[in-house]
Amino acid sequence: MESGKFFPAMRGEMLDQTAATDVQNAAPPTDGHIAGSSVSGDVPLLDEQTPTRWEKVRLHSGAKQKFKWEYAAAQPTRRWNYFITRIDWNSSSPLTRAQFEVKPFCTIQNPGQPFWDPNAKLMPQEPTVHICDLPKRTGYHIILAVWEIANSPMAFYQIVDATFEEPKSSSSSH
Incomplete structure (x- = not known):
């Protein structure tokens, strides 16, 4: 979904x-509409939130996780941020800033400037793959991935519903 960049900020400009x-930036998505807000038309269905509403991927708490981005149209990119819901989040309530940790657990920053300089190297590789250390979590959590564009007021938002499991032990017991 495309909306204003700089989440968790609440205002534009x-x-x-x-x-x-x-x-x-343009204004980022508002609380309660983080998953379904878009400049091309909101999708209220995506804002529905219950513990059983969405299919979940299985992830391992504290593990390294690969995130892969594929683009319909690559754009000069400033950064990718990965946020996660707080340990005590309410999975029966709409997604709000209060449901997420304030700081991303992973940030991939493109330092090149200014964005109009081709030597700034802000165009992402196709596909783009990031390896991030997941935070310690158990049970159902949501990851909010945000791709921020340098030459636009916008960002692209992607939600990952996940069930976190303890990492598999490498030792065996007898």
Whole structure:
């Protein structure tokens, strides 16, 4: 879904703190509409949230996790942020900023500037793969992946519903 960049900010017309020449942001999605808000038309179905509403991928708590991005149209990219729900989040309530950790558990930053300089090397590889260390979690949690564009006020938002399991032990018991 495409919406304003700089989540968890709540307003638009902000400058990037690490790249002041980047385009200012549009307002990010509002609380309760984080999954389904889009400039091309909201999808309220995606904002429905219950413990059993969505199929979940199985992930291992504290493990390294591969995230793969494929693009319909690659754009000069400032960063990718990966947020996760708090340990005590309410899986029966709509997604709000209060449901997520304040800081991303993983950030991939493109430092090149200014965005209009081809030597800044801001175009992502196709596909783009990130390896991130997952936080310690058990049970149902949501990962919010955000791809922020340097030459646009927008970002792309992707939700991953996951069931976290303890990592498999490498030792065997007799």
